[in-house]
Amino acid sequence: MKVVIIGSGNVAYHLANAFVLKGINLIQIFGRNENDLQEIALKTGVPFSTKILDNADLYIIAVNDGALEEVSQLITKKNCIVAHTSGSLPIEILQGEYRKAVIYPLQTFSKSKELEYHKIPFFLEAQNTEDYLFIENLALKISDHVEASSYEKRKYVHLSAVFACNFVNHLFARAKEITDAHDIPFKYLLPLIEETTHKIFQVEPKEAQTGPSVRNDVRITKMQEDLLNGEFLKIYKTMNESIKEMYEL
Template sequence: MNIVIIGSGNVAYHLAGMFADSRIPVHQVFGRNEGALTEINSKFKIPVSTTELSDADLYLIAVSDHAVAEVSGTIRRQDCLVAHTSGSLPVDVLRGNYRKACFYPLQTFSKAKRPDFSSIPFFIEADYPGDADMLIELAGKISVNVMESTYEKRKYVHLTAVFACNFVNHLFSRAKEISDRQNIPFHYFKPLIEETVEKISFMEPREAQTGPAVRDDRRILKLHEELLDGTTLELYKMMNQSIKEMYEL
């Protein structure tokens, strides 16, 4: 089976790495960023192109969500399977007379950090059962966490990921702003962060909650509020209110 990855960003880069590590041949990586493609070719020894899209049995579109529809319309071949890698787009966003699917890896990707591919969850959706089976088998060569899904389910997967990853990382950024202003090295907080994440490996997040809001410690809450202003103060109040509501305080 000939596989072509379309895209040159972080997702395309790591998909190429996943396939290379799993000894799954990739016929080509096609994209617009020549420098990024050169890096993929050098790193993973996969043919690349910015001008000519190769014929393939499976095209994996790994571009930004707003570009998926346009990019999918450039695939003229009909006797093939085309899958996007987005968590928040339906399969029918793909424009073409080919078979359509989704091959969604649930992970945050940055070139500077190589994730553990074997544990990345994949959510698979396809118009035809045979295509779903093929993509599940393909993902199973990379990861032990593979699940067939629907678009309705995948929307909630993506929403949960935003809360569990994007929002949490933003809170790290806000926390670092506070520590930086007081000349407190942020790495001093990393053992606390690591312990917090480690806890949810063996207990429910709700059971792991600590802090002044869950204790309803109004003195500390007031003290903290006096140290903050602007958006950070509003965020602090909103988070504590959410904690209180969860624990009915």
């Protein structure tokens, strides 16, 4: 089984690293950004190209969603599987006469952060049983958590991830803007962030909620609103209203 990864971003970087660590026959990294491709090549020892796409049994397209359809047209081989890694796009976005699939890893990827690949859930889709078993066998070499997923389910998996990861991280960034503005080291919040995250491994998130909003402490919420303006005030009010609605306050 020969595999080519198309892309040079965070997802491509980590998939390439995971494949090499697990002995999967990754023969090439293909893309447009030569500097990023060189970085992956140095990490994995896999050759790269910006011009010639090698012959493979499986092509994994790990590019941003906006470029996926265009990039998928680069593959002209018919007797192969082409899989994209998007959580939000259907299998039909792939434009070619090859066999189509999806290999969606549910994780936030950064090149600077090492990951435990066996913990990453993989959601898979293919057009027939034989191809599904092929990509399932590949994913199981990397992860302990692999399952089939329809496009309808995968859309909601990705949506929930936006709430649980992207939005939460944005709130961390906003919190740091507040601490920076008032000469408070952000590191003081790290034990709180750690405990908040660890707590939901033991109790339901709804049960873990604390703070003035869930206590319906109007005096404190009003005082904190008076400390804020602009986008910060909008976020604060939106979050408070959402909490009150959830707990019927």
